[in-house]
Amino acid sequence: MLTLPAPPLHTTWKGSDPAAAVAMRAAELPGIVALPVRDLDPGIRPPLWALDEAWGQTDVEAVRERTRARLRRLDLSRIGAGETVNLLANPHGFALCGPAYVVLLEETQKYVTDRTGARVRVRIAESMGHIENPDWVKIYDLDARLGPVKEVPQIDRGIEVETRIGKFWLSRPLFAADHFIHTHVTEMREGYLHRMLDRLHKPFGMGYTRIETRSAYHFGYGPRTGQIVSRAVFESDFVQSKYVGTIVLDTSPEGVVDVDADNDLDVLNRRVSANILRTYGPLMRLLGEIDEMVVLFDGPGCFVYAYAAGMPFDNLLYAAVDFLDLDNLALLSAFTSKLPTNPGLFLSVNPGIKGIVVNYMPGGVPFTSTVRNILTVLVDGPAAGWLINDPSNAELADVVEVAPALPEALARVQAEAGTDQVIVYDSLPGAFHVSESLAGFLRDRAPAVVADVESRLLPKWLEQRDLHA
Incomplete structure (x- = not known):
């Protein structure tokens, strides 16, 4: 054994x-x-990068190269020189794919800065349990590599957003920029809530929101229907006025199998969803x-x-x-x-x-x-x-x-x-x-x-x- x-x-x-x-x-x-x-x-699927050498190569250069290639898919024309772009990160990315996720953020920040002349800041969307999370900023020296980085808990200042199903609250510091880029990792966390429907949209009802909207997602709508909140917030005029695109680490239980990016979140979501079901479904049913x-x-x-x-x-x-x-x-x-x-x-x-x-x-x-x-x-x-x-x-x-x-x-x-x-x-x-x-x-x-x-x-x-x- x-x-x-x-x-x-x-x-x-x-x-x-x-x-x-x-x-x-x-x-x-x-x-x-x-x-x-x-x-x-x-x-x-064999990993592009693994957190442990028992499963594959731990060198992050393959992730770095794949990130650069995928970023070339993004249309950045809406970003002007001198404008601000918030690069939205989440603690699950650091917890699951630490070094690879940091590289994805580094390369995205550098690419967008070089291509547009904008100022790109990393904002970590901390959720419940914020003070109990490992201190990823210090663990990965993020202020030196990406900084200054700001962690935004869900009890920070909010901003009211009008959606097609009513008003919700986003975390203001996450969107206090001319534009934002959404990052994600594709694994099966909280599948009982999102049911693999609009999987990549979920942070717009959870991680990027004030606690009131997160509670509406959980308890006002709940499983099967909570994703209505995520989609409604994402499709709001406010979010769409600032949204540039999404870049994700496509994962397996062993590590990262690919990097993907798109300006169209719906298209990207469809592209990765089938792979998530194939990758995690057998192990879920085995449990x-x-x-x-x-x-x-x-x-x-x-x-x-x-x-x-x-x-x-x-x-x-x-x-x-x-x-x-x-x-x-x-x-x-x-x-x-x-x-x-x-x-x-x-x-x-x-x-x-x-x-x-x-x-x-x-x-x-x-x-x-x-x-x-x-x-x-x-x-x-x-x-x-x-x-x-x-x-x-x-x-x-x-x-x-x-x-x-x-x-x-x-x-x-x-x-x-x-x-x-x-x-x-x-x-x-x-x-x-x-x-x-x-x-x-x-x-x-x-x-x-x-x-x-x-x-x-x-x-x-x-x-x-x-x-x-």
């Missing part, structure tokens, strides 16, 4: 040092192995096959934004339902006024999750209601204190236990859950850290699941979205 260390933990924006606070990583536990995603789905497991959090992502093998935890949390199938209602049962008459059509916590261990997980995203009915044990120490005192989870102490060390915490949960199958969310790219028993289970199930997705589900997903096979 392959062994790989857990990725390092970084100091957060508020100054917490999880690397000093965490005594032992989950990857160091006996019986935890690394299971490469390519062993499960050999058809995954849905796990009938019992313990989830162990040991990385920088906040709950649904925690990652394992490039796959966000929300893919597992809602894996009991195929939310990529648009015939499925896939509403969140927690948001309904009464219990659904057919629970199979609704998103609820995956019954295969029998217990949770938290070695390290930052705060900033509510999850107390989810773990209220699942045995959850925190590893004692400063990191547990940070989480218990997180304002987003004010009642967490009432619903969790605390164990003195990681081995004891895992043993407690495994005994109660009655399973030795463990999956670790520690942001390892390209491979799942899992127990040997779960590795065997996934290897056994993978061929049939991948074949079913390729022959039955993928054609259906593509047809539902009018995408070409």
